[in-house]
Amino acid sequence: MHELVGALRTYAWGSRTALAQLCGRPVPSAHPEAELWFGAHPADPAHIRVDGLQQSLLELVRADPQHELGAVAPTFGGRLPFLLKILAAEEPLSLQAHPSAKQAQAGFERENLARVPLDSPMRNYRDENHKPELVVALERFEALAGFRPPLRTVALLRALGVERLNPYADLLAAQPDSAGLRTLFTTWITLPQTALAAMLPKVLDGCVRYLAEKSEPNSGAKEFAAEARTTLELAEAYPGDAGVLAALLLNRITLQPGQGLFLSAGNLHAYLRGVGVEIMANSDNVLRGGLTPKHVDVPELLRVLDFEPNELPIVEAEPVDHTLDGSCSLRYRTPAPEFALRRFELAAGAVPVPIPRSGPGILLCTSGAVRLLQGADELRIAAGTAAWISAGDTVVHAAATGGPAQLFCACVGEL
Ligand SMILES: [Zn+2]
Structure with a gap:
């Protein structure tokens, strides 16, 4: 066994306090620290420390896969098949989904044939692997994941009291299934910028009004308060982004410390805030639909999305x-x-x-x-x-x- 030193990734959505505090370093840190990677990913491998010297885990595994990986080495092509991270999100991450293994193989081949360079920011498929992922909350962790059962979404849209949302709520009420969700999501995510610019402010007004309304006495907390607040936060971080509307269709999830969230192929998700341990298959295949300055490919996202509504994909320990x-x-x-x-x-x-x-x-x-x-x-x-x-x-x-x-x-x- 060897000490393993993680690779620190600084992204704008990271935290200046969470990772530094966890690691016992002074706060605030110089940059927003988003992820600490423990794995043998070629983009940023962790390092083992031997006699005061550091060696990349990637090189260690490559030099002797039989000893390092044992019997599983041939199954995973001599590579460590998983990547472990600590993740600290201060701001929302992109709206995204990951392909199945079959979709990844086809997509990788297609982009190779089209000669899209492997390191191009336009590339969707950087490898042939699927990317199931599991995040376990170390503190309260907020996320959007999977499509909410449609009739609950109809209730949310009606609760916001926005006239422009009525035709969409009617559409979903008339077809409260995966086909209805596909139609509505596709409509929203492809809305022309002018239509979006007319509609989004009304939706945000609706959220503000909804949050300001007094709830009935003894009725407890407002049913969709978290959803309305999240919509406002997303619109502030990504003004004019169609992902803000699309996010209205997703389950709003709060994980308590120790609870996990598993994201299988095609599950549309966005992490909002929190610190967690994340483990995933060693792949870079991400299809984004918005809420990001990175490459967005809506047609390809639509191709891999699973529109089957589900209850929360929470994994209890x-x-x-x-x-x-x-x-x-x-x-x-x-x-x-x-x-x-x-x-x-x-x-x-x-x-x-x-x-x-x-x-x-x-x-x-x-x-x-x-x-x-x-x-x-x-x-x-x-x-x-x-x-x-x-x-x-x-x-x-x-x-x-x-x-x-x-x-x-x-x-x-x-x-
Ligand atoms: Zn993901």
């Missing part, structure tokens, strides 16, 4: 094991073959617990500090740092040092 002295392990179940994620809550002073894994693993500490033990070897990692465990390594045990600690274990999923 499943307790797997616990010790008498208060440590426990929890699992996040997803269908992705590329990754599996477990969380360990390590109690102060508790005995070391074994960390089960199949093949290679990345152990990431997200609070407190952890002592990792492997035979006679010992490695200490603090919040914001990780350890790389080769497939060839024997079992690793983990214990909190000092106060309680939290540790995530990422490894390859069950094939």
